[in-house]
Amino acid sequence: MDAEQRFIEGLLELQYGLDAVDDLKKIAPQVSWASDWPExxxxxxxxxxxxxxxxxxxEKREMITKELSFLSHxxxxxxxxxxxxxxxxTCFDISPKMLQFNDNCKEKITGDLEKGLPFSNASFDSVTAVFVINYVQNYSSLCREIRRVLKKEGTFVMILSANPVNDWQRQKEVVSLPFLKWVKLLEETGFKVDHYLKEELHFFKCRIS
Ligand SMILES: C[S@@+](CC[C@H](N)C(=O)[O-])C[C@H]1O[C@@H](n2cnc3c(N)ncnc32)[C@H](O)[C@@H]1O
Structure with a gap:
């Protein structure tokens, strides 16, 4: 079995709660897309x-799809x-592997949300960020960037879990704000925010104010 296969098998063991981290760290340098995993x-x-x-x-995916369907045109x-x-x-993500598995993209762009977005002003009708902004240190700049790339009548929808993210993902979480602080930040960025809680998810529907 080659290193990539062993690495993927180890990931599955990790998911089932087995103590595979040390083995995975040893194999990771031999796998091009995982070389410095997990740091x-x-x-x-x-x-x-x-x-x-x-x-x-x-069911949660279906509920989110329904909530976002008003943007699909x-x-x-x-x-x-x-x-x-x-x-x-237009799908934007730091991970080429994630993008590879995403079959709902009109185009796929690899990039880092910590930096400016590589899009012109007013180039999108809507922007979505689902279970994401808690992993971005420069979240205030990102909100300003989102406003910049949105058309005047555009909508931004941000979704975050109301429950803490699981222990494994939490190692990459860099911000966890109470929802009212998110509302305040979005308003300060120039959005009019409609916030609601549904099935343990926070929805922030934002229009340029
Ligand atoms: C928890 S997943 C959510 C994925 C998807 N939105 C969903 O609902 O299933 C977080 C995603 O954010 C991406 N991500 C994390 N930090 C990023 C960054 N700095 N720049 C770009 N993408 C990032 C990860 O690669 C991952 O695909």
Missing amino acids: DKRSFWNAEAFLWSRKIPK GKNLDLGSGAYSYIPS
């Missing part, structure tokens, strides 16, 4: 791409799209 964020999320689809229940940018975009989108 390096690109390697970390590349590995998660093999597991992520099973981490969110189908415009040009949507899905930030941190991962391996699953809820509506057809």
Whole structure:
């Protein structure tokens, strides 16, 4: 069995709660897309791409898809799209592996949300960020970037879990704010925010104010 296969098998063991981290760390340098796993964020999320689809229940995916369906006729940018975009989108993610598995992308762009977005002003009807912004240190700048790439009548929808993220993912989490602080930040960025809680998810539907 080659290193890549052994690495993927180890990831599955990890998912089933087996103590596979030390073995995986030894194999990772031999796998091009996981070389600095788990410290390096690109390697970390590349590995998660093999597991992520099973981490969110189908019913929750369906509920989110329904909530976002009002955006499906415009040009949507899905930030941190991962391996699953809820509506057809321009998909943007740090992980090429995640993007590889995502079959709802009109185009796929690899990049880092900590930096400026590589898109022109006012180029999208909507932007979505589902289970993502808690992994971004420069979240205030990102919100400003989102506003910049949105058209004047555009909508930004951000979704976050109301419950803490699981222990494994938490090693990459860099911000955890009470929802009212997110609302305040979004308002300060120039959005009018409609916040609601549904099935333990926070929805922030934002329009340019
Ligand atoms: C928890 S997953 C959510 C994926 C998808 N939105 C979903 O709902 O299934 C977080 C995603 O954000 C991406 N991500 C994390 N940090 C990032 C960064 N700095 N730049 C771009 N993408 C990032 C990860 O690669 C991963 O695909």
